[in-house]
Amino acid sequence: MLDRMKGGLIGFAIGDAMGVATEFMSPEEIKAKYGVVTEILGGGVFGFERGETSDDTAMTVAVANGILANSHDPIAEIGEQFLKWRDTRPKDIGITISSTFRNYKGDWVKAAEVTHGQLGQSGGNGTLMRCLPIAFAYSDIEKMDEVSIRQSKMTHFEDSASEACVIYNRIANRLLHGDELREAITAEIKGTRYDIDYSREPDCPPSGYVVHSLKWVFYWLLNRNSFEDVIIGAVNMGNDSDTIAAITGGLKGIEVGYRSLPDIHSDRLLNKRALKELAELLYELRDKDTTL
Template identity: 25%
Template sequence: MASTACITSVTAPGDAVGLRERARGALLGLAVGDALGAPAENMRPSQIRARWGRVTGYVAEKPAGTDDTEYAIFSGLLLARHGSALTPAHVEAAWHQWIAGRAEGPFRGAGFSERGTLENLRRGLAAPVSAQHRHAWSDGLAMRAAPFGVFAAGRPAEAARLVAVDGSVSHDGEGIHGGQAVAAGVAAAMAGASPVAVVAAALAVVPEDSWTARSLRRAVTVAHRGERAVRSAVVIGGYPWTDLAPEAVALAFGAYAAADGDFRDAVLTAVNMGRDADTTAAVAGALAGATQGVSAIPPEWAAPIGPARGTCLPSMAGHHILDVAELLIPDEDRRWDTTGSTLAPHKTEALS
């Protein structure tokens, strides 16, 4: 049972320019949040304050996206190729062709969930068995979920369905729920939903009694009290790993709610809470970027975001997150398809 009344669709904007602005805002917002949060990853707020005071902008000399951005590009290109016809077989084949079958970057395939997935795929295991590893509950799907919300703008349920297809290769349980919440939230924001409605859309696609839903509700309930309250409400104290999907997704939505959808405040709130700061800031950035559009992203934050360096996925080097946004926006002469059957254009830039 979903945790709020089922939200199957949100009124889609009729302005293609506005839709493009939101799509670019969502995906560039993800990359900006990723780059801003990367230096603070795995840190406590006290450690962040001791090193930088309060983070108010880039603290890295050469800011760039991490695995969050590169996997979002990967999933976005795959989605642009197959659209609503995406199947687990498509996803599995792409992982083999573009990740498992190629040399890895210095990140060696990214986080624990990605490592476990790659090991299983290389052993010949197929989805969903390939997702049976110790970190199937991680935020690795949530970090790449925003493109599904962009593609299924105004259709949170369809965004949640598609991201679950993508996640079937690498995640299970709460890992899937986290990705669905993010994808649905972005889909609602793409259609101009208010922050309250964005949160409701996220909650509507995950089980009411799931860890993800409980954490998300706690986070947004105390969001008006600020980042310390949000962090205290959901962080699993003493647990050594920071990539728990229910925790990271709740922190991101809490930051977004605390900022009432404002891009700058949402991202900086997520960064300064620490933990898996690159992912939480990436998700908060995607939600707020879809809500406010690309013009809300400070130019000094947008400027350093260039084509992916391939640090994690060498096969993604040279792809720009904004190019992915363009691939996922429906053609100007294409009508909104509320049945979820419309396919994205088969452009040469998409994964085949």
Template identity: 25%
Template sequence: MSNVSDSRLDRAMGALIGGALGDALGMPTQLLSPQEIRDAYGPVAGFLAPSADHPVSKGLPAGMITDDTEQTLLLAEQLLEGEERFDHHAWVARLLAWEAKVKARGSYDLLGPSTKRAIDLIRAGTPAEEAGRQGTTNGAAMRIAPIGIVMPVDPLDSLVATVAETCAATHATIVAISAAAAVAAAVSAAIDGADWSEAAGRGVEAARAARHVGAWTAAPDIAARITWARDLVAGRSEVDAIAAIVDLVGTSVASQESVPAAFAVVVAAQGDPWRAAVIAANLGGDTDTIGAIAATMAGAAAGLARLPSDRVQALRGIDIADVGRQADGLLELRRAAEAGRC
């Protein structure tokens, strides 16, 4: 039996299951424009099956998770099975095995561009330590929640270093590492009881601490972008906040758009995880990933008990009991990390 507190476990589950809710809700709307979403579905307020002609999600059932959640749980399993230090080569092997399964079931189009490119390079013989040096998109940020559950937010340098290790094979650039560090720190702070706004502040600090970690690419500073995006929507009506996110922040797979957008979505939703998922699903662009990140951070602050239980039960492709086992194990690793600092 775990020694972790019930409140921490509730928040860890809130992060993992919240992310799955945002992922599944945005699955049928990803890659579509806001107008295309309205034309195909009307305002999205619950799980829907994708349209028959959807470019990547066609054929999936309503409430189905995608690679966002699958990679998150894959990283969780790697952390639980690894040694004291992150086993980079075992993680690469796990990613390659997972990618083969994704291809076998016909879902390869769901993978993000940086992950696809890196895996193709590794299979072609590029060393795993070099494959991610062009990865600038949001794939690392979307799956990083297990690091936020395992790692205390302080010292920030330790959290950032661990984030960077998990990014090396696919997203080893400053912009991607900074984005992932921001999400991990927000989750970590929430695990310890920070509310959604306080947690976001720690996320900005982590992005700032990571601004020289990784390969340089021509991308803006993530900490500055998150701060700007949050300030942009603060105090606005939800309708005006959504318009600002779409028109000014951006909703593409680029880390500098989608991750600040996710932080802004949490502000627009006032920290409500389900509302954050709903807002993200209607934005257009990379809706499933923005929803997954936003609802992960909001879910970590709110906890599983505040997620809509009927929606949780309607999720497809995820074993809630197994996620509970992972959350429990990740928190045991956190306890050990905290004990090692004393």
């Protein structure tokens, strides 16, 4: 299970780091500039260093550190980690999250509700992109679902965002226990809005709307075999490529495990060692008493 957890975090970061080069681009623009992106390049609209990860990985780390600080009731600690990260003046913060940061006056849920009213929606993928450590820390499904929902409601008021986190983490939990990827996805999307025919591309853009993002994640996972093919497919679609590739890489990384990830990609991550250490801490925490 530890190898799968390391695979999930490193796989997530690989997708993030590779996807920053093509974020907000169209497939045609990517082809004209790069041909096909098959490695971590850096650059992109925010000028990332080669091997540097974006807000996706930074917020994932923040969630993990918040849980490690207080696994019984982690929300306040997660919030403190968010604010510490904000104060580092990161290169990129999503619109919904940055708006919630401005609206935060001591109550995260209220801040998220205000943001929802201001923007007219809060169904972005900003909570889905950071929720994976919850599946690693909690073996109890009810607890995992609860924390998945509560951390989502901190910044995104819409139920579509928290619903996606629950589905994603339930799939991750199945993979941690050795379930086959296709079976895990099929079991958890049955009867949901994600229960569609993935033999064809989803009829939506690979955008930051959480429903669109997760449909594309499932498309790549169900139509490509290797870790590299899954990530390369997501990266070269552009649009919200870093987040979709990261979310995809998280699940695929759990399935294949850390030892099966391509060294050419993992060795380029600037935060590889820290992510491996974080996986070890989450593994040690798992199965301890995490009941409120």
